């Protein structure tokens with residue numbers, strides 16, 4: 172089965188979540204990207220009225236092919252979350268907002284910190300202000316990042332772990348998180364924040380390796396290029412398959428137990444970098460690896476091993492990740508085998 176067939180995924184979604192979204196008006200900022208487009212496809216099947224707002228900024232994953240087949244069932248607005256006048260036009264109509272639009276690259280956040288500030292903080296604040304003034308009954312689910320934690324002191328990392336980000340991206344995601352939680356406490360807007368680990372899967376951009384490293388290695392293997400590992404490849408990460416994230420977003424969007432809460436969203440399993448690459452090569456059936464020294468100054472931004480503790484979201488919403496790394500890589504590989512020309516030349 173190709174990974175753009177959503178029947179299997181639909182069977183994992185609780186019935187009450189499916190019922191909840193039927194006929195709901197849903198706004199997805201950044202909806203042409205990986206997370207937003209996979210989410211849109213499921214929401215359309217559930218009978219939600221989906222509006223996608225996406226600026227199609229060239230560095231990120233916005234891709235019109237991501238919504239092929241559902242383009243006539245979503246309302247696509249090409250525009251920027253920083254455009255307050257534009258947001259005001261349809262925010263009053265919205266029941267739930269999945270706020271996913273972002274400057275996504277932690278690497279670019281260091282070379283252009285003001286752009287990161289502008290999109291990730293000012294953009295989020297413009298959105299929240301529109302909600303406060305025009306539609307405080309709307310619900311907002313925001314995609315934050317594990318980068319908010321910074322250097323890892325203990326594993327698995329729970330939501331109480333100190334947040335001392337090492338990069339501008341993490342500082343601004345943490346700031347945007349605090350805006351969301353503040354708007355819950357001060358204005359009663361039902362906001363939920365996710366701290367997402369390392370996502371991968373169909374519909375992620377394949378233009379560069381600044382984020383989405385599993386996908387990038389799948390491309391490297393498929394195109395017969397050498398996969399470079401920094402150091403000995405023993406660093407541990409928590410890789411989460413896209414459809415697990417989509418399911419978590421839906422469950423949070425549908426449940427008042429998520430209001431005002433911050434949740435880790437990860438697989439809860441630690442995998443060594445080297446093991447992930449070996450699995451990519453095994454599944455793709457080709458690819459070579461080369462070990463290279465860590466780049467200069469990398470130790471300043473290296474968080475150390477990371478495994479998410481997902482106990483809180485399981486306790487409050489009943490969500491846990493279902494996909495193992497092998498299945499996720501297989502599905503991702505199948506997708507790009509079928510549709511690669513839409514992601515790289």
Ligand SMILES: NC(=O)c1ccc[n+]([C@@H]2O[C@H](COP(=O)([O-])OP(=O)(O)OC[C@H]3O[C@@H](n4cnc5c(N)ncnc54)[C@H](O)[C@@H]3O)[C@@H](O)[C@H]2O)c1
Nearest residue numbers: 201204205206226227228231232233251252271272273314
């Ligand atoms: N991909 C990751 O590694 C990762 C990890 C943790 C959290 N997240 C967060 O999840 C969210 C979705 O990421 P993704 O993986 O789908 O990335 P993506 O690049 O595939 O999608 C991001 C989308 O946002 C759009 N966008 C960017 N700036 C915008 C703006 N100012 N106005 C409107 N649209 C804009 C882009 O055009 C793109 O379509 C982001 O908030 C990201 O920070 C991503």
